[in-house]
Structure formats: C-alpha cells, structure tokens
Amino acid sequence: MKSCGEQQANIKAYIDGELPLWERTAVWWHLLRCPRCREARNTMTEIGRRLAADDAPALDPALRARILSSVTYTDAGAARRMSAAPRRPGFPLLLLGGATAAVVVVFVLMKGPAAVTPMSQLKHAGSPAASGAAVPASQTRSAVGHAVSAPGPPVSPAAAGGTSSVSPQFQADTLAKDEKASSRAAMPEAQAKMVHEPAKAPAAVTLQQLKSIDSAAGRQSVSERAGAGAPARRAAGSADTGKVVVGDMEQRPARPGADSAQQSASAYAPKPGQLLNATVPVARHALNKAAAGGGRRQQPAGRKQAQRTRPKHSASNAAAMPQVK
Amino acid sequence: MHRDVELAHRITRGERKAFEEFVDAYGARVHRLVRRYVENCTDAEDVTQEIFCDLHRSIAGYRGEAALSTWIYRVALHHCWKYREKRALATVPFDEQFAEAPGDDWRMDPAASAAKGELADKVRTALDALSQPHHDVVVLCEIQGLTYQECANALQIPIGTVKSRLFHAFRRLRGLLGSYVQDAAVLCPEAAIERE
Numbered sequence: 001m002k003s004c005g006e007q008q009a010n011i012k013a014y015i016d017g018e019l020p021l022w023e024r025t026a027v028w029w030h031l032l033r034c035p036r037c038r039e040a041r042n043t044m045t046e047i048g049r050r051l052a053a054d055d056a057p058a059l060d061p062a063l064r065a066r067i068l069s070s071v072t073y074t075d076a077g078a079a080r081r082m083s084a085a086p087r088r089p090g091f092p093l094l095l096l097g098g099a100t101a102a103v104v105v106v107f108v109l110m111k112g113p114a115a116v117t118p119m120s121q122l123k124h125a126g127s128p129a130a131s132g133a134a135v136p137a138s139q140t141r142s143a144v145g146h147a148v149s150a151p152g153p154p155v156s157p158a159a160a161g162g163t164s165s166v167s168p169q170f171q172a173d174t175l176a177k178d179e180k181a182s183s184r185a186a187m188p189e190a191q192a193k194m195v196h197e198p199a200k201a202p203a204a205v206t207l208q209q210l211k212s213i214d215s216a217a218g219r220q221s222v223s224e225r226a227g228a229g230a231p232a233r234r235a236a237g238s239a240d241t242g243k244v245v246v247g248d249m250e251q252r253p254a255r256p257g258a259d260s261a262q263q264s265a266s267a268y269a270p271k272p273g274q275l276l277n278a279t280v281p282v283a284r285h286a287l288n289k290a291a292a293g294g295g296r297r298q299q300p301a302g303r304k305q306a307q308r309t310r311p312k313h314s315a316s317n318a319a320a321m322p323q324v325k
Numbered sequence: 326m327h328r329d330v331e332l333a334h335r336i337t338r339g340e341r342k343a344f345e346e347f348v349d350a351y352g353a354r355v356h357r358l359v360r361r362y363v364e365n366c367t368d369a370e371d372v373t374q375e376i377f378c379d380l381h382r383s384i385a386g387y388r389g390e391a392a393l394s395t396w397i398y399r400v401a402l403h404h405c406w407k408y409r410e411k412r413a414l415a416t417v418p419f420d421e422q423f424a425e426a427p428g429d430d431w432r433m434d435p436a437a438s439a440a441k442g443e444l445a446d447k448v449r450t451a452l453d454a455l456s457q458p459h460h461d462v463v464v465l466c467e468i469q470g471l472t473y474q475e476c477a478n479a480l481q482i483p484i485g486t487v488k489s490r491l492f493h494a495f496r497r498l499r500g501l502l503g504s505y506v507q508d509a510a511v512l513c514p515e516a517a518i519e520r521e
Contacts (some may be wrong), residue, residue: 006493007488008496009488009492009494010492012488012491012495013492016466016491018472018473018488030407040499043499043502043503044495044499047495047498047499047502048446048467048495050444050448050466051448051452051463051467052352052467052468052470053445057351058353059352059353059356060356060370061372063352063370063374064348064349064352065372066374067348067352067373068341068344068345068348070374070377070378071344071377071378073383090332095428109425133422170483189373247420247519303375
C-alpha cells in the first residue's frame with residue numbers, strides 16, 4: 001500500500017485518465033479514505049478547468065487570410081524542384097563569352113599580322129617617319145605571358161622594311177595584305193589616330209630583334225631608316241601596342257641629325273632589358289614635343305636636370321608642359 | 326497517421342487546398358498555444374504566421390513517425406521558446422486583450438462575474454510564474470488537451486517525466502491559486518456541485 005504522498009503524485013494522472021487500471025483502482029481507493037487527497041483532486045480539477053476555459057474556439061479569419069497569403073502554393077513546389085536541380089549561374093554568359101572570344105581569335109588569325117600592325121601600313125603609305133614594331137598575332141598571344149624571352153616568330157616584313165629574315169611565303173602573304181592596306185594608311189589623320197589610339201591587341205617585340213633582323217638583311221637599321229622623330233614615334237607606337245622592351249635605346253649612338261625629341265625619349269628610356277610598361281605617357285610626351293616644335297627647343301637630358309633648370313610649381317612651367325591625352 | 330502523411334505530401338506538392346485544410350485543422354490550436362507564450366495579440370499573430378510559414382517550408386521533412394499534431398506542436402513550441410528568449414521575459418505581463426469579455430451573466434450576477442474574471446487573471450498569472458518545463462507540460466496537457474504520450478513526443482521527454490512535471494506544476498498552482506479556486510468553487514455552481 002502506497003503512502004498519501006506517493007498517491008498524490010498519481011492524482012493528476014488519475015484525473016486525466018492516464019493511469020493503468022490497477023493504479024487507478026489504488027488511487028480511487030485512497031481517495032475514498034483521504035480527505036486531503038480529495039481536496040487536492042478537487043482543486044486540480046478546478047484549476048485545469050479554469051486553464052482550458054478561455055480558449056479561442058476558432059482561428060480569426062483575418063489571421064487565417066494572412067497566413068494563407070504569406071505562403072506561395074503552386075510555385076512553392078516548382079521552386080523546390082528548381083532548387084533541387086544543380087545550379088549553373090552564368091552558364092549562358094560563359095558560353096556567349098567563349099563564342100565571342102573564338103570569333104575574335106578567328107578574325108585575328110584570318111587577318112594575319114596586318115590586323116595588328118598599323119605601323120606597317122604607315123610604312124607602306126610612304127611616310128618616312130612611320131616605322132614601328134609590327135608583330136604577328138601569334139607572337140602577340142605568346143608575348144602576353146612572357147614578353148621578351150619568347151623566341152621570335154617571323155616579324156612582319158612590312159614593319160622591318162621588307163627585310164627577309166622571315167620565310168619567303170610569309171613575306172609574300174604579308175606584302176599582298178599590306179598592298180591593300182596601304183591606301184587606307186595614306187591619310188595623315190589615320191596615322192595620327194593609329195599612333196594615339198591604344199592598340200586592340202598587345203604586342204611584344206624587342207628592338208634588339210628588329211635590329212638583328214635589319215642587320216641580317218644587310219640594310220639600314222630601323223632607327224636609321226626613320227626620319228627625324230622616328231625613334232620617339234616608334235617608341236610611342238610600339239608602346240601603344242603593348243609591352244615593349246627597349247634593349248639598346250640608350251646604347252645606340254646618337255646620329256648627327258637626331259632631334260631633341262629623340263634625346264628626350266632616350267633620357268626617359270629605361271635601362272636595357274627593362275619592361276617598358278609605363279612608357280606610354282613618356283613616349284607620348286616625346287611625340288607631342290616632336291609634333292609641336294620639331295626639336296627647336298632643347299629639352300634637358302634628364303628629370304633631375306629639368307628640376308634644376310626650371311622652378312617648381314611655376315605657372316609657366318605648368319603651361320609649358322605638354323598636354324598628354 | 327496515413328491521413329497526416331497524405332496531407333503533408335499534398336502540401337509538399339504545392340496544393341493550395343491542402344494547406345487551407347491544414348490551417349483550418351491546426352490554426353486555432355497553434356494560435357491558442359502561442360497566446361500562452363506571447364504577451365500581446367499582435368505579436369501572437371505574427372508568431373502564428375511565422376510558425377505556419379515554417380511549417381509549410383519544412384513539411385517535406387515530415388516522415389509520419391509521429392502524429393502530425395505532435396510535429397506541429399514541436400515546431401510551434403520552438404518558435405514560442407525563441408520568442409521568449411528574445412524577449413527575455415520572466416513573466417508575461419497582463420494583456421487586457423486576453424481578458425475575457427464580460428458575458429451575459431455579468432448583468433445577472435456582477436459579483437460572480439467579477440470573481441470569475443479575477444480568477445481567470447490569477448490563473449494566467451500563476452501559469453506564467455511556472456518554470457519553463459512545467460509551463461510547457463501544463464500548456465500542452467491541460468490547455469491543448471494532449472495526452473501524456475503526445476506531450477512526451479512533442480517535448481521529446483519520457484512519459485514519466487511528463488507525469489512528474491505535471492504533478493509538480495499543479496502542486497505549485499495549488500499553492501498560488503488555492504484560496505481563489507476554493508472561493509471560485511463556492512461562487513461557481515458547477516464547482517459547488519462537484520465539491521458536493
């Protein structure tokens with residue numbers, strides 16, 4: 001027989017009908033004899049009745065409508081199915097980009113070196129100052145990764161002035177294309193635009209290569225063939241077309257007819273073997289000088305000398321600075 | 326059980342009618358449960374809505390291992406606990422929106438009606454004074470009408486623990502409400518008959 005305290009622990013379960021038969025009988029028997037436990041039973045029943053009394057019978061219609069409107073139904077199943085599928089974000093864009101790149105590559109390959117060698121067109125147009133680095137597309141692509149050390153594929157014979165250190169077949173093809181392009185390159189505006197415009201495809205060639213090509217052909221060097229301002233223009237043109245390594249710009253002996261723009265360009269020129277990544281503004285600076293005055297004003301040989309001769313932050317100095325666009 | 330699983334599958338497939346049935350069947354019970362944990366009506370409605378959104382999202386995970394109502398209570402209780410933790414309220418203040426509207430017997434017997442309303446308030450306050458485990462079992466078993474086994478499934482505790490917690494909760498409620506309940510039993514005819 002359980003004590004009164006032990007039976008009280010079962011009173012709530014007895015009220016709720018959660019006791020097995022034999023325990024329920026025991027509690028019933030105890031309640032008959034114990035007034036305290038009967039009092040406890042009555043109080044618990046009343047409390048339970050009061051607790052369950054103020055329940056809302058049904059859901060508020062406004063809240064029901066709110067709940068139903070907050071959930072998307074048919075789309076939810078579709079969204080779940082969609083989310084189960086593997087996602088490939090941007091795949092059509094990737095495809096489009098790849099196709100565009102392929103078209104560009106095919107176009108460049110079909111056009112050959114003439115498509116990326118505006119200076120060769122200038123040369124054939126009869127301009128004596130137009131001489132630059134013409135680089136085939138194959139070398140252009142290889143030069144992006146390793147600009148200088150790439151073994152030299154055939155340089156355009158148009159750029160090299162018809163020198164024949166390249167294969168005869170390649171030279172014949174390129175000359176045929178350059179003949180077509182020579183009429184377009186005859187316009188001076190086109191020349192200036194080609195010089196000033198940034199190149200569409202980067203190119204890399206060393207002047208050392210150009211020189212070796214020239215020497216192999218037994219002709220004049222590139223710098224010798226070019227007229228006044230040619231080195232600066234060549235530097236600008238080649239720098240505009242991409243990374244250029246100036247190998248012997250300072251070591252080359254100054255010719256008697258070289259103008260001041262050449263000196264200025266050589267003063268800003270990097271050391272041999274150095275990548276000329278930042279030579280575009282420098283080359284343009286020299287080009288502007290050559291176009292404006294043709295070397296009538298003697299420029300200082302170096303930056304330090306310029307600082308010594310000119311006062312800093314003067315208005316005249318600012319006005320005298322070339323406008324590089 | 327099979328009906329619950331079928332309803333869950335229909336909701337998972339995105340049937341609007343199935344979810345309406347679901348809300349009609351369990352909306353009132355869930356909202357009643359939430360009202361025992363959330364202090365005001367607006368917050369209670371918000372929490373109820375969140376619960377049903379969560380149920381709709383996660384009903385695909387219902388496997389039919391327990392009754393659907395048990396699973397719903399479990400989700401609803403988690404939301405209520407989260408709300409309470411966020412609010413960090415030891416007790417829920419009295420919200421007059423929870424108070425019962427005066428019924429028709431108010432004109433017949435104002436004293437008895439006032440005593441009844443006061444008792445309801447006292448019961449609610451005492452219930453909120455319980456500890457969280459005791460509060461949970463009282464709400465589920467007494468107010469929601471779950472069996473001990475369903476309550477144990479919803480709270481994921483043994484059935485003996487439910488029985489023990491319920492007994493201790495009622496012992497504490499008796500200490501808090503004893504005099505009021507006896508007085509109310511005197512004033513309330515049904516209680517007086519039961520006592521006799």
